[in-house]
Amino acid sequence: MSKAAMIGGGVIGGGWTARFLLNGWDVAVFDPDPQAERKIGEVLDNARRALPALYDRALPPEGRLTFHADLTEAVAGSDWVQESVPETLALKHGILPAIQKAAGPEAVIGSSTSGFKPSELNMPGTRAIVAHPFNPVYLLPLVELVGDPATCTRAAGILRGIGMYPLTVRKEIDAHIADRLLEAVWREALWLVKDGIATTEEIDEAIRMGFGIRWAQMGLFETYRIAGGEAGMAHFMAQFGPALSWPWTKLMDVPEFNNDLVELIASQSDAQSEHLSIRDLERLRDDNVVGMIRALRRTGSGAGSVVRAHEESFPRPGERNGLPITATRQVPVSWTDYNGHMNEAPYLEAASLATDRFMQMIGADAAYVAGGRSYFTVENHVRYLDEVHAGDRLTVTTQVLSGQGKRLHLFHRLWRGDDTLAATVETMLIHTDLSTRRSSEPDPAVSERLSAWVSSHAGRDADGAGRFVGQTARRT
Ligand SMILES: NC(=O)C1=CN([C@@H]2O[C@H](COP(=O)(O)OP(=O)(O)OC[C@H]3O[C@@H](n4cnc5c(N)ncnc54)[C@H](O)[C@@H]3O)[C@@H](O)[C@H]2O)C=CC1
Ligand SMILES: C[N+](C)(C)CC(=O)CC(=O)[O-]
Numbered sequence: 001m002s003k004a005a006m007i008g009g010g011v012i013g014g015g016w017t018a019r020f021l022l023n024g025w026d027v028a029v030f031d032p033d034p035q036a037e038r039k040i041g042e043v044l045d046n047a048r049r050a051l052p053a054l055y056d057r058a059l060p061p062e063g064r065l066t067f068h069a070d071l072t073e074a075v076a077g078s079d080w081v082q083e084s085v086p087e088t089l090a091l092k093h094g095i096l097p098a099i100q101k102a103a104g105p106e107a108v109i110g111s112s113t114s115g116f117k118p119s120e121l122n123m124p125g126t127r128a129i130v131a132h133p134f135n136p137v138y139l140l141p142l143v144e145l146v147g148d149p150a151t152c153t154r155a156a157g158i159l160r161g162i163g164m165y166p167l168t169v170r171k172e173i174d175a176h177i178a179d180r181l182l183e184a185v186w187r188e189a190l191w192l193v194k195d196g197i198a199t200t201e202e203i204d205e206a207i208r209m210g211f212g213i214r215w216a217q218m219g220l221f222e223t224y225r226i227a228g229g230e231a232g233m234a235h236f237m238a239q240f241g242p243a244l245s246w247p248w249t250k251l252m253d254v255p256e257f258n259n260d261l262v263e264l265i266a267s268q269s270d271a272q273s274e275h276l277s278i279r280d281l282e283r284l285r286d287d288n289v290v291g292m293i294r295a296l297r298r299t300g301s302g303a304g305s306v307v308r309a310h311e312e313s314f315p316r317p318g319e320r321n322g323l324p325i326t327a328t329r330q331v332p333v334s335w336t337d338y339n340g341h342m343n344e345a346p347y348l349e350a351a352s353l354a355t356d357r358f359m360q361m362i363g364a365d366a367a368y369v370a371g372g373r374s375y376f377t378v379e380n381h382v383r384y385l386d387e388v389h390a391g392d393r394l395t396v397t398t399q400v401l402s403g404q405g406k407r408l409h410l411f412h413r414l415w416r417g418d419d420t421l422a423a424t425v426e427t428m429l430i431h432t433d434l435s436t437r438r439s440s441e442p443d444p445a446v447s448e449r450l451s452a453w454v455s456s457h458a459g460r461d462a463d464g465a466g467r468f469v470g471q472t473a474r475r476t
Contacts, residue, residue: 015137
């Protein structure tokens, strides 16, 4: 079991804790704040609700979370130590030598710093790299890595293993890459409010109703390429380049950061969002981010491609009661309904994931489909046997009832947790030629694999199979 130590468990340390823990790492936290355990507990509640919803397969079992009053004890035996104390160089200089002393020689020591360079952070003898994440750390994949190349390479491998996207910055600069961009926008926004041009709410609308949506899927340059029309990027540059020297922006000019400015921004922000607590806002943000990343999964764009690649790396589960496990899933809140339990359609979605997996197992995979052959589902019968709730782990097993010729008859069992049969889904599929859209015989290699499953499941009980709607219910 891998272990991570979190030094500082505030907004960012709490997010890192959730990211590692929910990916199966043990996490030890050191934070002198007496409220740290409560705060991290609340962040974890939100993370447990959000992160599994990105995946079509269950994440590994959670690691063990411990809190320590002593930094050395928290760091001991860790493979990764993440410093996330407030953004004050003196504070970081006080902490990093202590981490260095307690950490093993192989441990990656990362700093969450938003702006300091490794050459500023490190004291003689310390070897931290910058590992700068984005809030919420448990959902957003980006981590900017800056520092010793060999350590950054090792760190990148670990981060990919917990579903993140390491971006190694070629050269250390103040504020890395993304915070440079963010700060430019923030500085302009502060000017617009200070000058009475726009309120905080109007600025947020200007972002979220327009370019904010574009940026999640194509970033800046690809978006502008399209904006150049058929003439492309060169035309875009020629058209809008001259504006850069017009007085559109005040980029290098910083509004005086005094109490008046803070009060102006804070009061407008309160008027905009005070009706929701921070945790409510976090949940709203998380639900939206999950929805967007899931949309990006479909096209393999941006953060969606990271989630897909991470999911592909999960080990395949084995068997249950002698049947192959074809799907595992943690039930997301979006699968539940007004009755407070899983709605009817997701039972079928889970079964459909199992069918897709079984197709792969017999060789009717993406390449087979690209070659013009596939199976079409022609009938499903779902029996809802027990309630399932958000956060429950579902495990689906698949039994082949028959599989001769064009017809394939499957029986999925959906298990809640370890031992409750929550549903069965009986599925009939017909092998199809995708060019004629008519039934056809499967390839011999697929038929052969299928026959092996038919033989191995022959004679097994399938209580509930063949049941029709309205038949007197009987528990299996
Ligand atoms: N908040 C944000 O949006 C982002 C912040 N960061 C960076 O992450 C770091 C932490 O920032 P936040 O989490 O926002 O701050 P925060 O104020 O929410 O949390 C800092 C935590 O450090 C703890 N702490 C203070 N002194 C400590 C010590 N000596 N030992 C252990 N813990 C100590 C505090 O009790 C607090 O819980 C900063 O370097 C910041 O630049 C990076 C990305 C985004
Ligand atoms: C405002 N900030 C500089 C702390 C922001 C970051 O560092 C990254 C983020 O999550 O926006």
